[in-house]
Amino acid sequence: MQDFSLTGKTALVTGASRGLGQAIAVAMAEAGANVVCSSSREGGCAETLDLIAKTSQQGFEIAADLSDEKAVMQMAEKAKAFSGDIDILVNNGGTIHRHPAVSYPMAEWRRVLQVNLDASFMLCQAVAEGMMKNGQGKIINIASMLSYSGGMTVPAYTASKHAIAGLTKALANEWGQHNIQVNAIAPGYFRTDNTEALQQNTTRYNEILQRIPAGRWGDPEDLQGAAVFLASHASNYVNGHVLAVDGGWLAR
Known part of the structure; x- marks a missing residue:
């Protein structure tokens, strides 16, 4: 199991205040990594840091508005200042806006x-520069089921998640020679804030549920194993892949 250990690594996880990001950050710590957690507001990751503390690993917090280019770059520099270069990057932070496309x-957008x-x-x-210098690195982008399909009333989100899948492959092509693996996870239908509107729509909720062979919506913890795998040496020959963690939804 040593290939799955993240001991001695530092991970940066965006959107780590709750839901999928929190579950991924805690999983990284449980596997041995120190974790820099980011959210959009000061103190937003307090609960996540408490959970990380129980693993005996170090947790750090950064707040940044991901829609602000300057704030994003400052966040990256602050993250590296905590413990040197970032070994693992998880681009989980995201947003969604629902509105009919004709008047979006x-x-x-x-x-x-x-x-x-x-x-x-x-x-x-x-x-990437630090990863190239160190001769290794792991980048995990969070894609979506809407990296494969179009959805309804979420054109900007769909466009962004199709683009994330393509970006993952493009960076894998360029950076694989430096022993940097760039992959993505496409979560299925999970119980999170982003899917709250779907969960409240009884008809749509049941339609989705009936298509999932596992017979249930996902919980954030269901993503942890995939994230640790893609962050660890166990996935050193996996590159440019979008891993669906969906209970079998795509298989239907």
Whole structure:
């Protein structure tokens, strides 16, 4: 099991205040990594840091608005200042805005793309130089089921998640020669804030549930194993892959 150990590594996880990001951050710590947790507000990761403390690993917190280019770059520098270069980057932070496409506000279109796509690319750039210097690195982007399909009333989110899948492959092509593996996880339908509207829509909720062979929506903990695998030496020959963690939803 040593190949799955993250001992001695430092991970940066965005959107780590709750839900999937919190579960991933805690999993990284349980596997032996020190974890820099980011959220959009000061103190937002307090609960996550408490959970990390129980693993005996170090946890650090940074607050940054992912729609602000300057704030994203400052966050990257602060993260590296905590414990040197970042060994593992998890681009989990994201946002969604629901509105019919015909009248979708352009301000929201830009904001969703800035948070979900631009910030992820900027952080990839920010950590890549150190990873190249060290001859190794792991980048995990969080994709979506809407990296495969179109969804309804979420055109900006869908566009961003299709782009994340493509960006993952593009960076894997360029950086694989430096022993940097760039992969993505596409969560299925999980019980999180982002899917609250779907969970409250009884008809849509049941339609989705009936398509999931596992017979249930996912819980954040269901993502932990995949995240640790892609962050560890066990996945050294996995590159440019989008791993669906969906209970079998895509198989239907």
